[in-house]
Amino acid sequence: MSLASDHLSDNVIVTNILNGNIQDFAIVVKNTEKLVTQIIRKMTVIEDDQKDLVQDIYLKVYQNLSSFQFKSKLSTWIANIAYNTTINYLQKKKIPIIELETRHETTLTLTVNPESEAINTEKMEILNSEIDKLPPLYKTLITLYHLEELPNKEIAEITNLPEGTIKSYLYRARKILKDNINQHYKNKQA
Amino acid sequence: MTNTHLTDETLQAFLLKELQDDTIANHLTACSECQKRLAEYHYLIEGVQNIKAETFSFDVTSVVMEKIVETEIQKEKKTYTALYASLFIIAIIISIFLYPYIKIIFSQLKASSIMTNAFILVSALGIAAFLLNDAFRQYKQKEILLLK
Numbered sequence: 001m002s003l004a005s006d007h008l009s010d011n012v013i014v015t016n017i018l019n020g021n022i023q024d025f026a027i028v029v030k031n032t033e034k035l036v037t038q039i040i041r042k043m044t045v046i047e048d049d050q051k052d053l054v055q056d057i058y059l060k061v062y063q064n065l066s067s068f069q070f071k072s073k074l075s076t077w078i079a080n081i082a083y084n085t086t087i088n089y090l091q092k093k094k095i096p097i098i099e100l101e102t103r104h105e106t107t108l109t110l111t112v113n114p115e116s117e118a119i120n121t122e123k124m125e126i127l128n129s130e131i132d133k134l135p136p137l138y139k140t141l142i143t144l145y146h147l148e149e150l151p152n153k154e155i156a157e158i159t160n161l162p163e164g165t166i167k168s169y170l171y172r173a174r175k176i177l178k179d180n181i182n183q184h185y186k187n188k189q190a
Numbered sequence: 191m192t193n194t195h196l197t198d199e200t201l202q203a204f205l206l207k208e209l210q211d212d213t214i215a216n217h218l219t220a221c222s223e224c225q226k227r228l229a230e231y232h233y234l235i236e237g238v239q240n241i242k243a244e245t246f247s248f249d250v251t252s253v254v255m256e257k258i259v260e261t262e263i264q265k266e267k268k269t270y271t272a273l274y275a276s277l278f279i280i281a282i283i284i285s286i287f288l289y290p291y292i293k294i295i296f297s298q299l300k301a302s303s304i305m306t307n308a309f310i311l312v313s314a315l316g317i318a319a320f321l322l323n324d325a326f327r328q329y330k331q332k333e334i335l336l337l338k
């Protein structure tokens with residue numbers, strides 16, 4: 001869908017909600033819950049906190065809907081609120097959003113040829129587990145870029161980070177992931 | 191051709207087609223080490239793209255709408271509380287201003303017939319009951335609309 005038609009449908013939904021059709025807000029939630037879920041799930045692990053965050057984020061969206069100026073897609077604006085709210089939550093909990101808590105970059109040693117490793121459950125489990133070990137911000141960026149397939153420009157709007165920084169963080173995150181996976185196979189073989 | 195291997199950044203950019211350069215392509219054709227690292231990134235990105243999107247164990251829409259309706263009901267309650275408090279304050283202010291004239295009003299009421307007094311009292315109570323009933327009805331209507 002083009003940005004213009006996105007804005008048009010966003011405009012209709014927002015106007016309806018602002019005119020008192022509260023039930024139309026469910027459409028907004030349905031349309032954006034996947035993106036918001038990815039942001040929250042990648043940054044937090046406690047389920048009760050996740051539920052509170054979801055409610056908190058959408059309540060903020062609802063209460064500030066009149067200030068939405070249609071300069072971006074509604075989903076991008078909501079994702080930005082989701083990102084900022086989750087970052088505030090992490091800061092309150094004193095959880096670092098970028099520092100690596102686990103293994104740092106390791107030497108590049110591929111001991112098992114990835115080609116020989118079919119895309120199977122085990123491989124996905126290893127990948128998932130290594131992604132989980134990434135700092136919250138890296139996990140979020142990887143998800144937004146590769147899973148949600150958002151362009152850097154939109155990720156920049158969501159995270160309030162410069163596009164260059166996003167690119168650089170993505171390079172770093174992929175390298176850490178690759179090195180950690182290599183290290184995982186190396187340890188497994190040893 | 192240089193013996194220096196391509197950086198991880200260059201390999202990723204080349205793989206994601208952010209960087210298209212014949213020098214890189216030529217180097218990759220000749221360098222098995224860089225080919226291997228490119229393949230690693232290829233499998234990594236492919237793997238990440240195949241990860242199933244995470245979901246919550248709860249229904250997001252229900253949880254959110256529950257909260258929104260609850261907030262709206264609270265807001266309505268606050269509005270009505272503020273309205274009744276304002277009416278109460280206005281009534282007190284009117285009473286204070288009418289205080290010097292109470293004796294005159296009572297003497298006027300005493301002078302009037304029982305029927306006139308009863309008419310005034312019933313009218314006043316009727317108007318008050320109508321206004322309160324209307325406010326309550328509107329509140330209930332909004333509550334039903336929110337819970338729909």
